[in-house]
Amino acid sequence: MIGAKSELRIPAKRVSLALRVSRITGLKWLLLFIPLGYIMVLMFFSMFDFFKLSVFNDDGFTLQYLSHIFTTPVYLKVLWLTVKIALIVTFCALIFAYPVAYMLVRTESGLWKKVIFAAVLIPFWISLLVRTYAWTILLQKNGAINKLLLELGIINEPLDLLYNTTGVVIGMTHILLPYMILSLYSVMEGIDQRLLQAAQGMGARPWKAFIQIFLPLSLPGVLAGSLLVFVMGLGYYITPALLGGAGTPMISMLIESNINTTLNWHLASALSLVLFVATLLLLLIALLITRSNPMLKGLE
Amino acid sequence: MALGDSLSISNATKYYKKFKAVDDVNLTVNKGEFLTILGPSGSGKTSLLKLIAGFEELSDGSILLNNLDITKKKPYEREIGMLFQNYALFPHMTVSDNIAYPLRLRKFPKEEIIERVQSILKLVHLEEYGSRYPEQLSGGQQQRVALARAIVFNPPLLLLDEPLGALDKNLRKQMQLEIMQIQEKVGITTISVTHDQEEALVMSDRICVMNNGRIEQVDSPKNIYKHPKNRFVAEFIGEINLIKGEIINITDEITKVKIKDNLTVKIKTDVAQPGIIGKSMLIAIRPENIQIAQESSEFHNTIHAKVLDTIYVGDSVIIQTKAVTGENITVKVPAHMSDSRFDNRDILLGWNHKDACLIFDETQT
Numbered sequence: 001m002i003g004a005k006s007e008l009r010i011p012a013k014r015v016s017l018a019l020r021v022s023r024i025t026g027l028k029w030l031l032l033f034i035p036l037g038y039i040m041v042l043m044f045f046s047m048f049d050f051f052k053l054s055v056f057n058d059d060g061f062t063l064q065y066l067s068h069i070f071t072t073p074v075y076l077k078v079l080w081l082t083v084k085i086a087l088i089v090t091f092c093a094l095i096f097a098y099p100v101a102y103m104l105v106r107t108e109s110g111l112w113k114k115v116i117f118a119a120v121l122i123p124f125w126i127s128l129l130v131r132t133y134a135w136t137i138l139l140q141k142n143g144a145i146n147k148l149l150l151e152l153g154i155i156n157e158p159l160d161l162l163y164n165t166t167g168v169v170i171g172m173t174h175i176l177l178p179y180m181i182l183s184l185y186s187v188m189e190g191i192d193q194r195l196l197q198a199a200q201g202m203g204a205r206p207w208k209a210f211i212q213i214f215l216p217l218s219l220p221g222v223l224a225g226s227l228l229v230f231v232m233g234l235g236y237y238i239t240p241a242l243l244g245g246a247g248t249p250m251i252s253m254l255i256e257s258n259i260n261t262t263l264n265w266h267l268a269s270a271l272s273l274v275l276f277v278a279t280l281l282l283l284l285i286a287l288l289i290t291r292s293n294p295m296l297k298g299l300e
Numbered sequence: 301m302a303l304g305d306s307l308s309i310s311n312a313t314k315y316y317k318k319f320k321a322v323d324d325v326n327l328t329v330n331k332g333e334f335l336t337i338l339g340p341s342g343s344g345k346t347s348l349l350k351l352i353a354g355f356e357e358l359s360d361g362s363i364l365l366n367n368l369d370i371t372k373k374k375p376y377e378r379e380i381g382m383l384f385q386n387y388a389l390f391p392h393m394t395v396s397d398n399i400a401y402p403l404r405l406r407k408f409p410k411e412e413i414i415e416r417v418q419s420i421l422k423l424v425h426l427e428e429y430g431s432r433y434p435e436q437l438s439g440g441q442q443q444r445v446a447l448a449r450a451i452v453f454n455p456p457l458l459l460l461d462e463p464l465g466a467l468d469k470n471l472r473k474q475m476q477l478e479i480m481q482i483q484e485k486v487g488i489t490t491i492s493v494t495h496d497q498e499e500a501l502v503m504s505d506r507i508c509v510m511n512n513g514r515i516e517q518v519d520s521p522k523n524i525y526k527h528p529k530n531r532f533v534a535e536f537i538g539e540i541n542l543i544k545g546e547i548i549n550i551t552d553e554i555t556k557v558k559i560k561d562n563l564t565v566k567i568k569t570d571v572a573q574p575g576i577i578g579k580s581m582l583i584a585i586r587p588e589n590i591q592i593a594q595e596s597s598e599f600h601n602t603i604h605a606k607v608l609d610t611i612y613v614g615d616s617v618i619i620q621t622k623a624v625t626g627e628n629i630t631v632k633v634p635a636h637m638s639d640s641r642f643d644n645r646d647i648l649l650g651w652n653h654k655d656a657c658l659i660f661d662e663t664q665t
Contacts, residue, residue: 198388200375201353202402202449212401216392 051276053269065270075254079274082251085168085240086233092173093180093229094222101184101221102214105191120178128175132242135171136162139243168244172236179232180225187221188214220290227286231279251275304332304489305366305456307352312361314347314513321347323513325361329491334483336492336500339510340536346461348510349493353459354378366456381450381488382459386466387442389434395421395445396430402453420448423482440471447479451486458483460492464499476502497537501525509533525586527657534584534659541590541629543583544661547576554653557583560625565601568653582661587618587632589655592647599650605629606646621649 021027054065069075104116123131138144139161146158161167191214199209237252244250251271258268307329314322322344329335337345350356352363354375362371370378389398396417403413421427424444434442443463450458463479464472480503483490494500500507501521509516509524509532517529528534534542545557548564550573558564567583596602605621608628612635619631631649 192386192388194384194386194388195390197355197375198382198384199390199401201355201378201380201382202453203376203379203405204401205376208405213390 050269051273053266054273055270057266065266066273068267069270069274075271078249078251078254081165081248082234083278085165085172085248085250086230086236088165088169089172089176089233090180090226090230092169093177094226096173097177097180097184097225098218098222101181101188104181104185105188106193120181123174124178128238131175132171132239135167135174135239135243139167139170162243163245163247165244165248168240168248168250171239171243172233175239176229176232180229183225183228184218184221187224188218191217223286223290227282231282234279235275304487306331307457307489307491308364308367309348309352310362310364312348312351312363313359314344314351314356315359316347320513322351325510325513325515327508327515327518329489332487332489334480334490334492334503334505335508336494336504336506337508337510338494338497338500338537340495343510344513345493345495345510347513349459349461349491352457352491353380353382379453379455380457380459381453381455383443383446383450383461383463385462387434387446389442389446389449391434394431394433395426395437398434398445399449399452402449406453416452420452423485424448424478439467440475443467443475444478447482451482451488456489458488458490460490462494463492464494464496472499479503501537509536511536528584528659530659531582531662534582539587539630539632541585541587541627542659543585543623543625543627543629544580545583546580547578547658550574550577555658557581557658559583559603563603563625565603565656566653567656567658569658580661582659583656584659585629585651585656587630588616590629590631590649590651592619592631592633593650594648596648596650600653601656602648602650603629604646605649607643610643621647623649 055061055063057064069079100116100120104113107113107116140146141158141160141162143161145161146155149155150158159166161170195213195217196206196209199213200206204212235252236250237256240248240250241253241256244253251274255268255271255275258264258271309325309327312322312325312327313320325344325348337348339345347356351358354370354373354377358371362369364370365378365380390401393401399417399420400413403416408416417430418427421430424447426441426444426448429437429441429445434445437445443466460479464475467475476499492500492503501524504521506518507521507524508518511532517524517533519527519529524533524537528537528540531542534540543559543565545559545565547555548558549556553568555567555569556564557567565583591599593599593602603623603625605623607619607621609620611618611620615635616632617635619633621629621631623629629649
């Protein structure tokens with residue numbers, strides 16, 4: 001029993017209940033391990049069970065499913081497309097997010113800050129499915145975007161924005177943008193604005209101060225945000241499934257069809273393992289970059 | 301290698317929305333001078349510094365550096381060195397790169413940058429630290445780096461924003477001397493902003509006392525301390541006793557002031573003019589200038605007072621008394637000249653006429 005070894009040998013004064021509870025030996029460890037166990041253990045058990053399927057079948061250990069993935073051109077193509085889309089989405093999100101995050105930390109008006117934050121966060125509260133369907137309406141042949149471009153005379157016939165890579169990139173960038181903005185913001189917020197003033201005082205024009213001082217100091221945020229968006233992009237399912245369709249299969253869609261349609265759980269597991277290992281490798285590379293670069297080290 | 305330039309500020313006014321942070325300030329800083337702007341928080345001293353640096357724009361007035369109008373210049377066009385309160389060292393650059401930063405911006409040749417960085421590191425006693433990062437240095441070392449960076453490009457003017465605020469007491473004393481030595485060696489005109497009166501008294505050639513956006517007095521530390529121009533300056537710098545009185549007559553340099561129905565004191569002052577006869581003024585006396593008298597003939601002026609409290613502060617004893625005029629008077633005497641016998645006793649306080657000064661009593665006109 002945890003409470004058995006109580007050390008309440010305090011002179012017969014009244015000790016409050018909160019104090020008594022806080023004195024229970026090992027309570028803080030218990031409070032740490034229950035949620036940790038909930039997060040890690042339960043998930044890992046089921047996950048490893050599932051991963052086992054990728055290298056074990058009824059005949060015992062086998063690498064046939066993994067080698068099948070790496071020798072079948074279709075699978076390699078899907079893998080490459082997945083990485084490509086995740087990269088493009090990361091890049092687009094970074095380009096869009098950086099100015100927004102910069103404005104968030106630089107603006108002195110509290111109202112503006114609130115407005116920008118609201119604009120960034122409100123989509124977060126709307127269901128992913130709703131947002132994705134909204135994009136299908138916007139992007140279709142006679143959707144709002146095509147109509148607008150036609151009206152303005154920028155294009156003569158409607159663009160193919162849906163059920164291809166373009167549609168997937170547009171939708172995923174929109175959905176992952178807040179993650180990028182918040183990652184950048186959290187780092188930029190820690191940059192002392194007076195450093196820019198100091199640089200200007202020493203003779204740096206504002207853009208030079210930005211390039212030489214602010215940009216390098218914001219790189220940890222760029223790295224963190226890019227990594228987050230890229231990893232999330234690799235495993236994204238709903239948005240590419242709805243906006244890309246069969247024309248742009250990403251790895252997650254392949255896993256889904258193997259589980260639900262072709263019922264090849266071994267192959268689904270092998271694909272998941274590839275995705276999982278690729279993600280871990282990426283995190284490792286990012287860690288190594290951070291370690292080796294003094295500019296990114298210990299600035300937060 | 302005196303490289304300082306003079307700075308002259310005329311009619312400088314700065315509004316923040318409707319709040320007048322700097323109110324019609326006129327100030328001239330001489331070549332090579334160390335001037336401290338001293339004032340409580342909200343007095344406009346930091347705003348004034350920002351105006352000089354160019355981080356804020358004047359609402360009205362002008363600033364001349366070496367007789368050139370810099371009022372409209374951007375901070376990066378002003379060639380002014382500044383030491384920030386938190387040092388503002390770039391965390392992603394080494395000490396050397398931090399110091400080289402203003403030189404690189406000015407496109408100095410590589411060899412000269414290395415040379416200058418080395419010699420300035422030597423000046424601030426940090427030769428060995430060039431390759432470290434700011435976070436690896438102590439507070440005092442960081443400050444020296446910041447100082448080196450501020451003067452490495454030979455600006456004609458150096459601004460110090462609460463330069464010693466972040467340091468502990470011992471280090472502060474040491475850095476005070478170090479900054480003074482470097483400033484003297486380089487000959488750079490320096491303006492420092494602080495709320496620490498002791499720092500101002502120790503470091504400055506002249507002190508500019510500010511309050512409510514206005515300049516109250518500009519003078520040497522000695523004159524500021526000995527001859528405060530008004531009540532604010534008198535009370536802001538050091539401890540002071542103020543006794544209300546009415547001017548009754550002026551002869552030569554001696555002014556007679558009535559402080560109670562049949563009690564007058566004599567003050568040696570050159571500010572008194574015939575016009576002030578009959579006016580109510582304040583007599584200002586520093587606690588250390590008052591002594592305990594045995595009989596009234598010992599000093600030019602004496603006054604009876606009752607001891608309320610004696611406080612031992614190491615090298616001296618602070619005696620708090622209530623004078624017959626009703627005012628509380630604080631006396632500071634060397635520790636060996638006092639003992640607890642004074643408690644609750646009536647004593648005679650004495651001071652010589654040159655040790656007090658007269659200031660206008662702004663509370664009544």
